[in-house]
Amino acid sequence: MSVSHARVVIIGGGVMGCGLAYHLAHEGWTDVVLLEKAELTSGSTWHAAGQITHSTSSFSLGKCVGYNIDLYSKVLEQETGQSVTWHGCGSLRLAYTDDELDWLRQTLSVGKALGFTMELVGPQRIRELHPFYNLEGVQAALYTPDDGHVDPSGATFALAQGARQFGAKIIRQCRATDIKREPNGEWRVFTEQGEIVCEHVVNAGGTYARQVGKWVGLDVPITSMTHHYLITDTVPEFMSLERELPVIRDDQLVSGYIRMEQKSGLIGIYEKANPNAVWIDECPWEAEHELFEPHYDRIMPWLENAMGRMPVLSQLGIKRAVHGAISHPPDGNPLIGPAPGLRNFWLNCGCQIGIGWGPGLTRELARWMVHGASDINMRDYDPRRFGRFADQGYQVTKAKEDYLLRHEVPFPHLNRHAGRPVKPSALYERLKSRGAVFEEVYGWERPRWFARDGVEQRDYYSFRRPAWFPLVQQEVNSVRECAGVIDISAFTKVQVSGPGAAKFIDRLIPNRLPSKPGRIALTHLLNENGRIELETTIVRLADDRFYFTCAAFFEQRLLDYLRFARTDHDDVTITNLSDAWGALALNGPRSREILAPNTSAALTNEAFPWLTAQEIEIAGEKVWAFRMSYAGEVGWEFHGPKESIPAVYDALHEIGDAMGLIDYGSFAMNVMRLEKMFKGAGELTNEVTLPEADVMRFVKTDKAEFRGKQATLAALEKGPSWICAYLQIESDGVSDGNGGEAVLMGDRQVGSVTSIAYSPSVGKILAFAYVSPDVASPGTKVDVTIMGEIRKAEVLGEPAFDPDNVRPRADAGADSQRKRVAANA
Incomplete structure (x- = not known):
């Protein structure tokens, strides 16, 4: 190996590594070396089933999928001359239950925003498209005609060939053995054939990614899980077919997929019990084209179901069983982006559906590396979403959980309980005893809502209004009318x-x-x-x-x-200080009355103005009090050592319970910030500039310098290509949207929703959406698709609730006035 220096070294020659080399080269970085210890695709890629579908309710992933299908079906083979064997057979995702049908409706709404061709079809149309499937109990299916499958090796070889054509170098039979940081910040990659000094290193090691990470002190949170697919003997009924049948995705009964493989049947199963993890510490370096003996006992219930749903397969033998390992991160989303705490060290691994998701994600990673930002929101894939809390035990537990959820309905707010709690706050037990239903946020347990009025303290899932809906409305109303307290220790x-x-x-x-x-x-x-x-x-x-x-x-x-x-x-x-300190927020018109008896600090506007901070004593504990409110009410946040927070919480309740103080959670907090037109993480992403996010009021352009200043000024001068608009949407009283929905102007798709929730304060659905500038003006009438149905909407120019922002700045005199009004009512 003659190479001694490169801009980028990629470790791993599967679809993710080759996809990145291809896209880096297309973005202008051609001084790229990819190292593969054996042959390209010899890890996990070669044994993939190779399917890809537009059927996803993730907006960001949908952008990747749309690109991937175009790449496989129209671009890659023509560009490189390498066959990818694209089968554009389409696919059907079946719905047996009302919840599954709602999932398809939600997917249809997101697909509309992405411009995908898809439709909801009934049993008669399903039968026309696929005459061999048992449709007993099937209500409908989502038909995505542009879906298909591809030869995994051929597609990867084509990506590699495309990278080579632009000057990237791919070295096979050359295992990386170590990585060290140079004093000047560069990296030295040690290999079996010599050393390469480079500016950037990318860990695309697939099932080997954990041990590659260990070389630089990184614990990469992935676990190898084994998955089966089976190929039957030739199916006589397929011999006379003039077209390939669409792929069937049967999440309910098969927990997987069934399709044609030439003139045979292919059945893929993600069993919903006893998931199998392998190579927990390390994947053996000698593992090449590695498969495991099939575990028929483990998959038999779903295999029997598959045969019952596809009777033409039931009397045939199995001529090939593929049982291979695939990397699963704790939450199922790939690890794409900067490695935590390391400059110019990137992760490009943990992708359980590499063929289906890989090229689009690696295109975004290439843009991130070359230009400093990707063009889609990468928050769900950013490796920095895991911290030290994600130790090996957590990784294995959560990967098994993710495997079991692979073909479950992806309900909004799906709660993954395995291995929890990991980081309970100092208030966890108190909140639990008061009915808190928690979610995990960066390892923390944070309350979503509180069970009351006979509603059981557990999760309820639906694409429509679930059992917790009226309780969240109650929390919002109580904060607006009196006061509420929320644990924000996860911040x-x-x-x-x-x-x-x-x-x-x-x-x-x-x-x-x-x-x-x-x-x-x-x-x-x-x-x-x-x-x-x-x-x-x-x-x-x-x-x-x-x-x-x-x-x-x-x-x-x-x-x-x-x-x-x-x-x-x-x-x-x-x-x-994230682990050492806790935090608590008190919001609502009676907050001052509740806080005052617990502190000697003066709480008037003059003594404690809006957007100021003081260190005060509450219940004998010194904490920092910040006069601010994400709910848009009079309120304070209290931050301090986590040992201090329980006493503060107890003291507030001791005074506030008689007044109507309520505990509230993140669901109510989200509603209230939408009522107040406060943008959140869904709006403020790596996709957008400050002018596009419409937050230039927080920018002082006369400052001598700030990072990104020139780009911000250029974006301001150019004008936004899209802009964050605030919408008020008609409610049908049944379903309120889940994000990603299409915004329409007539038949034209003009944007997509980022955040959405029903507001009890104004009786409407409120949302943020990124839309074309020509429809962003207040008063503009648009439509929003919710659950596949059109709803009337209007762009607002000010908060739907308290547009003059009077309530959070109310002075102490307002408390007395409010009490007099209440007494005379």
Whole structure:
């Protein structure tokens, strides 16, 4: 091997590694070396079934899938001359139950936003498309005619050939053996044939990714799970067919898929019991084209169902059983993006459906590496969504859980309970005893809603209004009418201190730095392209001490952003307080009355103004109180050592219970922030600039510098190609949307929904959506597809609730006035 230096070294020659080499080359980075220890595809790629479908209710993944199908069916073979053996047979996803049918309706709404060809068809049409399937109990199917399947090896070889044509180098039979960081920040990759120094390393190791990560001190959260598909003897009924039958996805009875494989049948099963993990510590380096003996006992119930649903297969033998290992991250989503805490080290692994998802995701990773940002929202795939809490035991437990969920209905807010709790807050047991139903956020247990009024304390799932819907409405109404308290300990909490802290932070943020201790600023952190990395609140605790707080899943992203921005000249210390500190929020018109008896601090607007902070004592505990409210009410957040939070919580309830103080969760918080037109993580993504997100009021363009300033000014001058609009949508009282829905102007698709919820305060559905600028003006009438049905909507120019923002700034006198009004009512 003569190569001694490269811009990028990719470790792994499966579809993910070759896909990245291909897309890096197409983005202009041709000084790329891909290392494969054996032959291309010899890990997991070669034994993939190779199917791909437009049927996904994930908007970001749908963008990838649409690109992939176009690549396989129209581009790749023509560009490279390498056959990919595309079978454009279409597919049918069946619905037996009302919930499955609702899932298909939701998928149809998202597909409309993505421009996909799909339709909901009944049994008669299914029979016309596929005459051999037993349709007993089937209500309908989602028909996606442009779906198909591809030869996994052929597709990967074509990606590799495309990369070579642009100058990338692919070295087979060359195993990487170690990786070290050079003093100048470059990486040295050791191989069986020599060493390569490079700027970027990409771990595309597939089932080997964990041990590749260990070389740089990284615990890559993936587990290898084994999956079966079986190929039958030749099917006589297939011999005279003039067209290939569509792939059947039968999630209910088969827990998998059935399709033609030449003139045979192919049955793939994700059994819903006893999932099998292998190579938990390490995948043997000598494993090449590795398959395991089939475990028929494990899959037999679903195999029997498959034979019953497809009777033409029932009397045939099995001529080939493929039982291979596939990487599963804890939540089922691939690991695509920067490795936590490492500069220019990237993960491109953990993709359980590499053929179906890989090319689109690797295109986005290539754009991320080359241009500093991807063009779709990568939050669900960012490896930094896992922290130290995701240890090996967690990884295995959650991977097994994910395998079992592979063919379950992906309900909105599906809660994955295995292995929890991992990081309970200091209030966990108290909240649990009060009826909290929790969700996991970056390992933390955070309340979603509280069981009351005889509703059982458990999860309820539906694409329509579930059993918890009226309870969340009650939480919202109680906060609006009295007060509510919410555990926000899951928030990221990071301190930046030292003599150079103010100067360091000021050069990063587009908003003004809090001018003196006790001041608060909301701002955004940008990359050099002016795209949004995250939104954060900054509190100046002292002249040389600043406190950052933001959403829980941005913890590692914030730490990396700050640490990588710090130079040798910055006299600052960055301290992660996320685990050591807790936090609590009190919101509502009676918040001041509830807080006042518990503290000696003066709470009037004059003594404690809006958007200021003070260290105060509550119930004998010193905590920082921030006068701010994500609910849009009078309120405070209390932040401090986690040991202090329970006493504060208890004291608030001791006074507040008699007044009607209520515990509320993240579902109610989301409703209230939509009522107040507060954008969240779904709107503030790496896809958009500040002008496109319509948050330029938080930008001081006269600042001498901030990261991404030139790109922000250029975007402002150019004008947005899309813009975040605020919508009010008619409700049918049954279903309120789940995100990703299409926004229409007549027959033209003009945008898609990012966040959506029903508001009890205004009696309408409220949503944010990214839309074409020509329909973003307040008063514009549009339509939104919810569950496949058209709803009338209007663009609003101000918050639907308290548009003048009077309530959060109410002074102490307003409490007395409110009490007098209530007494005279």
